[in-house]
Amino acid sequence: MYLYQNELIEEKGDLVACLAHLETTKSFVLDTLVWRHRKADLLVKQGDFDDAVVLYQELLAINPDHYHYHRGLQAALCRRADWLALSSVPSATESLSAHEVSTLLAIYEGHASPTYGRLALDLLSGAALEGPLDAYLRRGLVKGIPSLGSDIKALYAVPAKQALLSKLVATYLSEEATTSPSEWVWRLYLAAQHFDRIRDISQALVYIDRCLQHTPTVLEFYQKKAVILKHAGDYNAAATVVDQGRQLDLADRYINNKTTKYLLRANRIAQAEDTIALFTRHEGDPQQNLYDMQCMWYELAAGAAQFRQLHAGPALKKFVAVEKHFNDFLDDQFDFHTYCMRKMTLRAYVQMLRMCDTLLGHPIHVQATHGAISVHIHRYDQQQTTATTADSSSKQSAADKAKAKRAAAKARKAEFQKAEEAKQLQKEHDALEKEKATKKSKNQSRPKDTPVDPDPLGEQLLSKSSLDEAWRLVTILQQHAPHDVDTHVAAFDVAFRRQKWLLCLQALLAAHATDGSWHPKTLVRLVRLYTAATPAAVGVVASFLENGKAVLFQGLNDIAAILKHVAATHTSLEWQVAVAEAESLAHGSFKAGTVALWLQDKGASSLGVYETAVRVVEKYGSQKDQDAFKQTAKTWFPYATLFGNKYDTK
Numbered sequence: 252m253y254l255y256q257n258e259l260i261e262e263k264g265d266l267v268a269c270l271a272h273l274e275t276t277k278s279f280v281l282d283t284l285v286w287r288h289r290k291a292d293l294l295v296k297q298g299d300f301d302d303a304v305v306l307y308q309e310l311l312a313i314n315p316d317h318y319h320y321h322r323g324l325q326a327a328l329c330r331r332a333d334w335l336a337l338s339s340v341p342s343a344t345e346s347l348s349a350h351e352v353s354t355l356l357a358i359y360e361g362h363a364s365p366t367y368g369r370l371a372l373d374l375l376s377g378a379a380l381e382g383p384l385d386a387y388l389r390r391g392l393v394k395g396i397p398s399l400g401s402d403i404k405a406l407y408a409v410p411a412k413q414a415l416l417s418k419l420v421a422t423y424l425s426e427e428a429t430t431s432p433s434e435w436v437w438r439l440y441l442a443a444q445h446f447d448r449i450r451d452i453s454q455a456l457v458y459i460d461r462c463l464q465h466t467p468t469v470l471e472f473y474q475k476k477a478v479i480l481k482h483a484g485d486y487n488a489a490a491t492v493v494d495q496g497r498q499l500d501l502a503d504r505y506i507n508n509k510t511t512k513y514l515l516r517a518n519r520i521a522q523a524e525d526t527i528a529l530f531t532r533h534e535g536d537p538q539q540n541l542y543d544m545q546c547m548w549y550e551l552a553a554g555a556a557q558f559r560q561l562h563a564g565p566a567l568k569k570f571v572a573v574e575k576h577f578n579d580f581l582d583d584q585f586d587f588h589t590y591c592m593r594k595m596t597l598r599a600y601v602q603m604l605r606m607c608d609t610l611l612g613h614p615i616h617v618q619a620t621h622g623a624i625s626v627h628i629h630r631y632d633q634q635q636t637t638a639t640t641a642d643s644s645s646k647q648s649a650a651d652k653a654k655a656k657r658a659a660a661k662a663r664k665a666e667f668q669k670a671e672e673a674k675q676l677q678k679e680h681d682a683l684e685k686e687k688a689t690k691k692s693k694n695q696s697r698p699k700d701t702p703v704d705p706d707p708l709g710e711q712l713l714s715k716s717s718l719d720e721a722w723r724l725v726t727i728l729q730q731h732a733p734h735d736v737d738t739h740v741a742a743f744d745v746a747f748r749r750q751k752w753l754l755c756l757q758a759l760l761a762a763h764a765t766d767g768s769w770h771p772k773t774l775v776r777l778v779r780l781y782t783a784a785t786p787a788a789v790g791v792v793a794s795f796l797e798n799g800k801a802v803l804f805q806g807l808n809d810i811a812a813i814l815k816h817v818a819a820t821h822t823s824l825e826w827q828v829a830v831a832e833a834e835s836l837a838h839g840s841f842k843a844g845t846v847a848l849w850l851q852d853k854g855a856s857s858l859g860v861y862e863t864a865v866r867v868v869e870k871y872g873s874q875k876d877q878d879a880f881k882q883t884a885k886t887w888f889p890y891a892t893l894f895g896n897k898y899d900t901k
Contacts, residue, residue: 377411436462436469567709571712620727752796
């Protein structure tokens with residue numbers, strides 16, 4: 252209660268009164284660590300940095316691994332009260348002056364605590380870094396710490412530190428004769444992590460295979476090999492490898508869940524469902540049990556896998572399930588209102604209320620909402636394609652009409668077979684439930700009214716799919732994730748299909764305000780809007796679109812000038828692909844020489860960027876362009892299934 256009062260005083264902005272109140276209530280507050288931490292933060296905000304340093308050092312003497320204490324200590328030492336608002340330690344993320352670096356090193360360098368030593372690695376550079384980094388790595392290797400490679404991940408962002416890590420790893424691998432077998436395997440493991448980090452996939456696979464040959468019973472080795480294969484672009488092989496590790500310990504829930512995620516990413520949906528079902532209740536439908544447990548990571552991954560297979564109904568069902576869970580969270584908060592008031596846990600109560608205010612902006616909900624929007628858009632595009640095909644068929648010759656009629660009959664037959672398969676699946680589902688019910692023993696306490704899913708394939712949800720429903724989801728994102736450029740990209744995509752030109756303009760302006768400039772995704776949509784929205788098409792809103800150019804065109808005259816400027820100032824493959832797609836939209840053809848320009852990247856960009864490039868060249872380029880790009884890129888990604896390669900797991 253006293254700490255809640257203190258928070259209210261701080262929110263008023265009276266830091267002097269807040270500190271005085273904290274001192275007055277000291278004897279009544281039983282959680283002395285929270286009291287001291289709060290006082291230290293208030294001292295920093297008030298500018299009493301020296302007193303704050305003393306308090307933070309007392310707290311770190313109790314718990315040297317508490318990163319919030321380190322954040323406060325660094326804020327006090329560097330006289331930067333604004334650092335208290337950071338979610339991470341400033342030394343790892345902020346640009347520091349030479350004076351600030353030397354001030355922090357005086358505290359962190361040479362300290363016995365591993366946490367202090369790790370934070371010092373972010374501050375050190377050049378020759379001064381080699382000794383402490385070598386000592387830190389050797390300590391982790393002797394102890395056999397699997398997460399050592401992940402711990403030093405941030406160091407790879409600095410080229411000089413990455414080069415030093417390469418040098419140290421080479422040194423460790425040259426000392427096999429003087430290294431014990433128990434430590435040697437972890438040196439091999441660090442080497443695998445290192446080469447994976449610098450994107451030398453072949454070397455990473457060599458060293459992780461040596462780890463498995465040395466000790467084939469360590470689960471981390473299988474998981475790391477799966478990660479390497481995922482980065483290489485062979486999701487199927489990655490799923491197979493991690494499943495091999497799962498077989499070593501069938502009682503390990505973590506590796507079971509990890510295997511399920513990899514199977515779903517490889518689109519092996521049925522096997523993933525069987526795998527995750529091993530850790531659900533044995534009675535009832537495993538999918539219903541997962542829904543009851545609000546297992547959202549699974550629903551997200553399953554929805555994405557179904558959508559990649561173009562199973563729109565099952566995909567939408569999974570994404571909608573996540574939305575329902577978050578709505579349940581919002582409803583459940585009311586159960587705590589009277590409880591928190593009665594128990595006087597007011598600080599936790601306020602935290603819960605503030606959390607609920609931003610709950611729908613949680614990354615999981617945002618991902619699920621984007622997934623559902625994608626399904627609705629895909630469904631709409633399918634319907635438009637069907638309508639266009641039907642319209643063009645009326646203008647065909649007799650022979651073409653006969654051919655189209657046969658194709659339509661074939662499509663109807665396929666649709667009928669799909670409906671029959673759905674009915675059969677439902678019958679099998681009901682029969683399985685009935686069989687389980689008859690086998691139930693008398694001692695089991697299974698409820699008699701086990702819920703049966705009336706729409707296992709999401710057909711009912713799909714029948715209600717529309718752009719209006721997609722726009723409802725877009726408005727949720729606009730309210731709760733307004734700083735995410737993907738929110739405004741989704742808003743544009745839905746509004747464009749609804750031919751709501753002002754909403755398209757609003758989405759582009761919001762994206763521009765978020766990014767401050769063009770983005771590869773918004774560049775393509777900018778061209779799409781101003782190419783399609785001719786004065787004759789948009790009517791009275793033409794003047795608004797014209798006014799929008801003042802912001803969106805950034806002082807350039809037209810679309811051609813924008814594309815020329817972007818092509819000259821942004822040379823990464825991601826931007827080159829965006830420019831090529833925008834030019835294809837603007838001119839109706841794939842520009843000659845585009846593929847040759849892309850191939851100058853020589854595999855430096857991520858596989859995700861190459862996936863986008865393949866999509867663009869397949870949509871707009873000629874067969875010659877497609878073959879030229881894929882055949883060359885195939886040599887840069889020797890295990891990527893995107894280019895027809897694969898890794899042999901045998």
